[in-house]
Amino acid sequence: MKNVNASIITIGDELLIGQTIDTNSAWIAQELNKIGVWVQRRVAVGDVWDDIWNALDAESKDSDIILITGGLGPTADDITKPLLCKYFGGKFVVNEDVLKHVNYLFEKVYRRPGPMLERNLKQAEVPDVCTVLHNARGTAPGMLFEKDGKLFASMPGVPHEMKGLMTNEVLPRIPKYFKLPFIIHRTAFTMGTGESMIAEKIKDFENSLPEHIKLAYLPGYGMVKLRLTAKGDDKEKMEKELDEKFAVLKELVSEWLVSDIDENLAMVVQKILKEKNKTIGTAESCTGGYIAHLITSNSGSSVGFKGSIVSYANDIKERMLGVTDKTLRSVGAVSEETVIQMVKGAVEKLQVDFAVATSGIMGPDGGSEEKPVGTVWIAAGNKTKVETVKLAFRFDRERNIEMTAHAALNFLRKFILANS
Amino acid sequence: MKNVNASIITIGDELLIGQTIDTNSAWIAQELNKIGVWVQRRVAVGDVWDDIWNALDAESKDSDIILITGGLGPTADDITKPLLCKYFGGKFVVNEDVLKHVNYLFEKVYRRPGPMLERNLKQAEVPDVCTVLHNARGTAPGMLFEKDGKLFASMPGVPHEMKGLMTNEVLPRIPKYFKLPFIIHRTAFTMGTGESMIAEKIKDFENSLPEHIKLAYLPGYGMVKLRLTAKGDDKEKMEKELDEKFAVLKELVSEWLVSDIDENLAMVVQKILKEKNKTIGTAESCTGGYIAHLITSNSGSSVGFKGSIVSYANDIKERMLGVTDKTLRSVGAVSEETVIQMVKGAVEKLQVDFAVATSGIMGPDGGSEEKPVGTVWIAAGNKTKVETVKLAFRFDRERNIEMTAHAALNFLRKFILANS
Numbered sequence: 001m002k003n004v005n006a007s008i009i010t011i012g013d014e015l016l017i018g019q020t021i022d023t024n025s026a027w028i029a030q031e032l033n034k035i036g037v038w039v040q041r042r043v044a045v046g047d048v049w050d051d052i053w054n055a056l057d058a059e060s061k062d063s064d065i066i067l068i069t070g071g072l073g074p075t076a077d078d079i080t081k082p083l084l085c086k087y088f089g090g091k092f093v094v095n096e097d098v099l100k101h102v103n104y105l106f107e108k109v110y111r112r113p114g115p116m117l118e119r120n121l122k123q124a125e126v127p128d129v130c131t132v133l134h135n136a137r138g139t140a141p142g143m144l145f146e147k148d149g150k151l152f153a154s155m156p157g158v159p160h161e162m163k164g165l166m167t168n169e170v171l172p173r174i175p176k177y178f179k180l181p182f183i184i185h186r187t188a189f190t191m192g193t194g195e196s197m198i199a200e201k202i203k204d205f206e207n208s209l210p211e212h213i214k215l216a217y218l219p220g221y222g223m224v225k226l227r228l229t230a231k232g233d234d235k236e237k238m239e240k241e242l243d244e245k246f247a248v249l250k251e252l253v254s255e256w257l258v259s260d261i262d263e264n265l266a267m268v269v270q271k272i273l274k275e276k277n278k279t280i281g282t283a284e285s286c287t288g289g290y291i292a293h294l295i296t297s298n299s300g301s302s303v304g305f306k307g308s309i310v311s312y313a314n315d316i317k318e319r320m321l322g323v324t325d326k327t328l329r330s331v332g333a334v335s336e337e338t339v340i341q342m343v344k345g346a347v348e349k350l351q352v353d354f355a356v357a358t359s360g361i362m363g364p365d366g367g368s369e370e371k372p373v374g375t376v377w378i379a380a381g382n383k384t385k386v387e388t389v390k391l392a393f394r395f396d397r398e399r400n401i402e403m404t405a406h407a408a409l410n411f412l413r414k415f416i417l418a419n420s
Numbered sequence: 421m422k423n424v425n426a427s428i429i430t431i432g433d434e435l436l437i438g439q440t441i442d443t444n445s446a447w448i449a450q451e452l453n454k455i456g457v458w459v460q461r462r463v464a465v466g467d468v469w470d471d472i473w474n475a476l477d478a479e480s481k482d483s484d485i486i487l488i489t490g491g492l493g494p495t496a497d498d499i500t501k502p503l504l505c506k507y508f509g510g511k512f513v514v515n516e517d518v519l520k521h522v523n524y525l526f527e528k529v530y531r532r533p534g535p536m537l538e539r540n541l542k543q544a545e546v547p548d549v550c551t552v553l554h555n556a557r558g559t560a561p562g563m564l565f566e567k568d569g570k571l572f573a574s575m576p577g578v579p580h581e582m583k584g585l586m587t588n589e590v591l592p593r594i595p596k597y598f599k600l601p602f603i604i605h606r607t608a609f610t611m612g613t614g615e616s617m618i619a620e621k622i623k624d625f626e627n628s629l630p631e632h633i634k635l636a637y638l639p640g641y642g643m644v645k646l647r648l649t650a651k652g653d654d655k656e657k658m659e660k661e662l663d664e665k666f667a668v669l670k671e672l673v674s675e676w677l678v679s680d681i682d683e684n685l686a687m688v689v690q691k692i693l694k695e696k697n698k699t700i701g702t703a704e705s706c707t708g709g710y711i712a713h714l715i716t717s718n719s720g721s722s723v724g725f726k727g728s729i730v731s732y733a734n735d736i737k738e739r740m741l742g743v744t745d746k747t748l749r750s751v752g753a754v755s756e757e758t759v760i761q762m763v764k765g766a767v768e769k770l771q772v773d774f775a776v777a778t779s780g781i782m783g784p785d786g787g788s789e790e791k792p793v794g795t796v797w798i799a800a801g802n803k804t805k806v807e808t809v810k811l812a813f814r815f816d817r818e819r820n821i822e823m824t825a826h827a828a829l830n831f832l833r834k835f836i837l838a839n840s
Contacts, residue, residue, distance in 0.1 A: 016459045018449030019638045019645070022442060025464070029438030039436040040471065044445070044462035051460065058478075137814075160815045196540060218439045225439070282730075288716025289709030292730045296708025299784055299817055301732070307740070308730035310702075310712045316727035316770060320740075350736060364719055394557070395580045397719055 004178045006032050007059035008042045011052055011071035011080050012157055015044040024069050024162055031166055036180035036231070037065060047071060052083055060150045064178060067170070070157030072140040081127075081143075084154055088145045090129030095141065098132060099124035102139045130154075133169035137161045142169055151177050182235045186246040187262035188226040190253050191410050195219050198226070202252050205245075212238075213245060221399075221406040225262065226253065258410070265409050266295045272413065273304025276420050280412065281350035282308040283321055283342040285333060286360035286376065290405045306352050311342065321345030334359050334371055339379035340386050347383055353420075356380045356412040360391075362400040374400055378408045380415035387415055424598045426452050427479035428462045431472055431491035431500055432577055435464040444489050444582055451586055456600035456651070457485060467491060472503055480570045484598060487590070490577030492560040501547075501563075504574055508565045510547030515561065518552060519544035522559045550574075553589035557581045562589055571597050602655045606666040607682035608646040610673050611830050615639050618646070622672050625665075632658075633665060641819075641826040645682065646673065678830070685829050686715045692833065693724025696840050700832065701770035702728040703741055703762040705753060706780035706796065710825045726772050731762065741765030754779050754791055759799035760806050767803055773840075776800045776832040780811075782820045794820055798828045800835035807835055 008028055014020040022044060029039045040063060045051040052071070059066050071080030085092060102123050123139040126132055133142030133153070138161040145152040151174070155165045174180070190198065195217050199206070206215055212232055218225040226249060230242045250260055259268045273280060282291045292308040295301050309320050314333055317323040322345040327337045342357035360376030367373035374393035379386055391407055393400045428448055434440040442464060449459045460483060465471040472491070479486050491500030505512060522543050543559040546552055553562030553573070558581040565572040571594070575585045594600070610618065615637050619626070626635055632652055638645040646669060650662045670680055679688045693700060702711045712728040715721050729740050734753055737743040742765040747757045762777035780796030787793035794813035799806055811827055813820045 013636055014638055015446070015462065016449055017453050017636065017647075018446040018451075018459075019636070019647075021446045026435070026438040026441045029436055031438075033437050039438075040466065040468075042435065042462075042464035046460065048460075055461075160819055163816070216433055216437065216439070218434055227437075227439070284709075284712075288721075289704075289712030289728055289730065290716075292704075292709030292732075293713050293821075296710075296730075296732060297818065297821065299782075301708075306733040307736035308709055308728070308732075309740075310709065310716075310728035310730065312712075312716060312722060312728075313699075313726040319771075320727070320729075320769065349740070351739075362719075396583070398717065399580055401713075401717065 004037050004065065004180055005040045005063045006037050006065040006067060007063040008039060009052075009055050009059060009066060009068045010042070010044045010157070011047065011068065012044075013046045015070070016046045024157065024159055027159070027163065028067055028069075028166060031171060032065075032067075033183065035171065035174065036183040037174065037178075047079055049079060049083060052080060053087065056087055056152075060147070060152070064150055065174065066150060066152045068152065068154040069162050072154065072156045080154065081125075084130075084143065084145065084152075085127035088127060088129045088147060088152075090127030092125045093128045094124050095126045095132050096124075097134070098126065098141045101134070101141075105139055133165055135161055135165055136168070137164045144170070144173070181231050181233060182238060184230045184235075184238055184242055185262070186228045186242055186249075187260070188246070188250055188253055188257060189223065189259040189262065189268075190226065190256035191223045191258050191265070191406075192256045193224070195224055198224055198253060198256070202226075202249065205248060205252055209245065210241075213242065221402045222410070223258070223265070223406065224256075227262070258413070264294075264298070265406055265413070266298050266301070269295070269409060269413050269416070270298060270301055270304055272416055276416070278353040278416065278420060279304050279306050280354045280356070280416075281306050281346050281352040282408075283346035283355060283357040284308060284310045285312060285317065285342070285358055286362050287358045287401055287405045287408065288312060290401050291356065291358070291408055294405055294409060306350050309346060309349065317342060320349065322348070332371075334361055334375055334377060336377055336379075336388050336390070339377040339388060340381075343379040343381040343386055347381060354380065354382050354412060354416050356408050356415075358404055358408050360400075360404055362397045362404070364397060376400075376404050376407075378404070378411050380408075380412045382415075382419055385419060387411075424457050424485065424600055425460045425483045426457050426485040426487060427483040428459060429472075429475050429479060429486060429488045430462070430464045430577070431467065431488065432464075433466045435490070436466045444577065444579055447579070447583065448487055448489075448586060451591060452485075452487075453603065455591065455594065456603040457594065457598075467499055469499060469503060472500060473507065476507055476572075480567070480572070484570055485594065486570060486572045488572065488574040489582050492574065492576045500574065501545075504550075504563065504565065504572075505547035508547060508549045508567060508572075510549030512545045513548045514544050515546045515552050516544075517554070518546065518561045521554070525559055553585055555581055555585055556588070557584045564590070564593070601651050601653060602658060604650045604655075604658055604662055605682070606648045606662055606669075607680070608666070608670055608673055608677060609643065609679040609682065609688075610646065610676035611643045611678050611685070611826075612676045613644070615644055618644055618673060618676070622646075622669065625668060625672055629665065630661075633662065641822045642830070643678070643685070643826065644676075647682070678833070684714075684718070685826055685833070686718050686721070689715070689829060689833050689836070690718060690721055690724055692836055696836070698773040698836065698840060699724055699726050700774045700776070700836075701726050701766050701772040702828075703766035703775060703777040704728060704730045705732060705737065705762070705778055706782050707778045707821055707825045707828065708732060710821050711776065711778070711828055714825055714829060726770050729766060729769065737762060740769065742768070752791075754781055754795055754797060756797055756799075756808050756810070759797040759808060760801075763799040763801040763806055767801060774800065774802050774832060774836050776828050776835075778824055778828050780820075780824055782817045782824070784817060796820075796824050796827075798824070798831050800828075800832045802835075802839055805839060807831075
């Protein structure tokens, strides 16, 4: 069976001057992957006629599906729509459905007074050679084109508009044009060791995998996800084979295994809390609320998470968490004693079953010889017991915060499992 | 003067299956832009020999500088180094400096017991046709190649390692190979209106700009940054001209202007606090600590920021912030009354000059007809005064949290400016 390949073209100067981080491509790739389409290339080009034109030529030579995002905004630097109209040999017509929708959005949703801006009226003009894709979340419609057996979809670059269009309009149409293989994934989520160490441990397993099962290492903040992917026609046989291989893999990495599905760490913690009917809170100094954010990013987090005290200043540590002045004076805020008192204070004040506390030096300033940038103390505890760990990171501020938050959440996870 | 163009090639299956969001390219593009190099294309390819080879061919045809990240890890799926060795006609040799550095990292920094893994020893092997670039932050060295007047730099994909290599090794070398123009930017940071409205307001200004001054719209969470970029040889003349144009632009958008430099919103607030010698805190329900995180992401935030109470559960709102049971029962947590009480509680309990409070429904669950998903109440206040605003978003959870946090921080900024 022939592979169905895709290319993603993202358009916009903002991508080339580095102002915008391209999160769309990763999301699109994930969704395509799920239905058995392999993304073989992603290209970002500016709002430059020739560059966009050449990208369309180059990508349609190698790929069956070409997904285009961006360049459809109402401002003057967006040239994508006229270019697509010419590329596919069409002419502009006003689409009445789009016009109605744009009018509806301005009158009922945005509720902007005054006459509609001419720029927005332009949104209702589409090439007569495209299938218009309804963009429920914005004024710029999606457009579907066909040429020489290849499928092209153009969508706005605004992430939530693009996601709506992909989910409701583009993805459901792909199986009508192409016969897709079955793709199955299994993901082992590990924390506590590095890529090299895991690679060493599973190298015989990795070498024994058949051609149609692939292993990917997906590292992130102190974690490594190991993803097995099988591709083929016989779904049942593939699932059986993949499950067998996955069982072997899980056994090999069992000491570091956090979860055997592809989820984030906060979700793992959330499930444990739900299952055990327990509550948590956080007392955060150096992580500054980021652990609470990781937890509350997941819908349904109110089940086990009650709240946090972000005690950035020392007087908040004292008054709201009960850290003693003596401790802060003698050993400082970044110390084992401080995080122990913080976690005890959090359990008591937030009235939770378990809490985690962090204190550290995230950089770039504030380090000393004794406590260099990256020094972190973490404590996890309940009413009767506290455990601590000292960590040393050596990254930049952003990454230190992310690493510390994930390490703290994992430390809390292990504490809960061992003490309930 | 000829433009110096660059291409960025990112390598790795993780980019094509969407597991990793490519933050490297944006950062690299920003840094190149600053020194007058224009990124004309970004390409992501998988760990596939032909795809990488073809990308090198294609990009070096059009660009002067080709920056390559990723594909240098110690695991089996990384083929970039042997490919580069062959592409540039070299053979592998062990580099003694790299070997020493790898040994040092394992012995002194990582402190891993046992013999060094063979995979890591491999890191010290480099093509004899490259200039080795010292990677202080990791084991995989950077490599610089020259071919037909084009410059190629290969770096690991780990962001903090790549950043170190770019800053210390790659960027300083570029002016030795290419004559670069002067590039100057001015950025007007606005909040409170959309791209279309601004475009309408400044269209005459935009049309009046000379060819060598470009305007870019850079939208983000409820904000739009307007960036003017001038490019040329005569730095003094350019600066004078750009400053004149920028003054006009600032005047045109003055009602929405937050700052006239390219910084984040939390930095703007931080500067105001420093200047006025005031302190702030947050009381966060629906934003779950994200406002505190935005603030503490900036180094030096301890100057004005004292801390937060993340009151996700109602009993935390009552006990720690003094929201009354009566209010919660009668009008609910997502109400004007609740955020008023929250902000008063925060000012008192955190002992700060100003506070901001948020309560809302971030979705996807929890909405009702009366309070649909996206309903948000925000309050800002000091000891004597509280102001509130009700907002309605219509995005997904992640974006609702980001939009709410930025709107709250901007509401707090305006409150501080009006009341101190």
